[in-house]
Amino acid sequence: MNSDENLFEEFSYQNLATQILSASIRKHHIAPAYLFTGPKGVGQKKIAFRFFEGILNNESINSNKRNIRNRIEQGNHPDCFQIEPTYLYQGKLINQSLYENENYKSNALPQIRLEQIKSLKNFLTKAPIEGKLSMALLEDVETINEAASNALLKTLEEPINGLLILISSRPEKLLSTIKSRCQIIPFKPLDNELQKNNLSQYNLSEAILTNQRELLELSNGSPVQLEKILKSLAEIPDSIWFDIKSLPKEPLGALGLAKNIADNLSHEQQIFLIDWMQQYYWETEIDIIIIKRLEKLKIQLKSYINQRIAWEIALIEIISQ
Numbered sequence: 001m002n003s004d005e006n007l008f009e010e011f012s013y014q015n016l017a018t019q020i021l022s023a024s025i026r027k028h029h030i031a032p033a034y035l036f037t038g039p040k041g042v043g044q045k046k047i048a049f050r051f052f053e054g055i056l057n058n059e060s061i062n063s064n065k066r067n068i069r070n071r072i073e074q075g076n077h078p079d080c081f082q083i084e085p086t087y088l089y090q091g092k093l094i095n096q097s098l099y100e101n102e103n104y105k106s107n108a109l110p111q112i113r114l115e116q117i118k119s120l121k122n123f124l125t126k127a128p129i130e131g132k133l134s135m136a137l138l139e140d141v142e143t144i145n146e147a148a149s150n151a152l153l154k155t156l157e158e159p160i161n162g163l164l165i166l167i168s169s170r171p172e173k174l175l176s177t178i179k180s181r182c183q184i185i186p187f188k189p190l191d192n193e194l195q196k197n198n199l200s201q202y203n204l205s206e207a208i209l210t211n212q213r214e215l216l217e218l219s220n221g222s223p224v225q226l227e228k229i230l231k232s233l234a235e236i237p238d239s240i241w242f243d244i245k246s247l248p249k250e251p252l253g254a255l256g257l258a259k260n261i262a263d264n265l266s267h268e269q270q271i272f273l274i275d276w277m278q279q280y281y282w283e284t285e286i287d288i289i290i291i292k293r294l295e296k297l298k299i300q301l302k303s304y305i306n307q308r309i310a311w312e313i314a315l316i317e318i319i320s321q
Helices: 012-026 044-059 068-073 096-101 114-125 146-157 176-180 192-199 212-219 223-233 238-245 251-264 267-284 288-302 307-320
Strands: 033-036 080-083 086-089 092-095 134-138 162-167 183-185
Touching: 012 044, 012 183, 033 044, 044 068, 044 134, 044 162, 080 114, 086 096, 092 096, 114 134, 114 146, 146 176, 192 212, 192 223, 212 223, 212 267, 223 267, 238 251, 238 267, 251 267, 251 307, 267 288, 267 307, 288 307
Parallel strands: 033 162, 033 183, 080 134, 134 162
Antiparallel strands: 086 092
């Protein structure tokens, strides 16, 4: 059996969160609901699973303690229930993780839906099988739609023989009444050294490697955001990287760079490129005029005006100041 100290030994970068949870297990004082906050992907889900494991190790009412960790992580433990946002695709609900892994294409945003909260409530009404509590994890709970949010609030208001853990990187989007019924567990961003270790897992071009500092700043300590940025920027030609770090001096060069960007980058890649440029020019030149002009360009691109013309005007204005 793992002690509560050993449960979280690999998560030393989240000392505050793990100390609070360890104390809860040790003192047998488990709150009905927790809200794990902080940037996405900084250990919340793994630590939630270890918390479940520690509770089950302490409170199991039978001897079936084998492979508790694996069964929880694989979604095969009868006393643990998981909810993640879903996409509505061709009339079917597809979990966010499956949707992203299978490269489905849809303009819709993922949501936690009323049907999922109804399934959660049904799970909580059943007696646990191996432990004394039914335990549920809700990921990215800020994506919950209005009907599901009201149903979740009602579930939290009712006495249950269960434990809920909500994970959110945007807790300000949740109903205040939901937050008030949860014990808040803050998770901090990963520091740059940990993020550099995450960077080392990728086969990055030389151009991207030379821009590590900006990428780390843009990731805001979130490995999930870092991965998203890298995926979006990996196909940016080296010529664009070099040109935006040393902008053309003449209008003709600016027009050529605008064409190169508009012709070769997706809309999302262009937005990320602007974010990177703002970070880079803030750190290297502290030029608020460039930053503001790039922000205006970002707003224009998000309104889906002609991308090439927007870049042409922005770049010419920047080099002419």
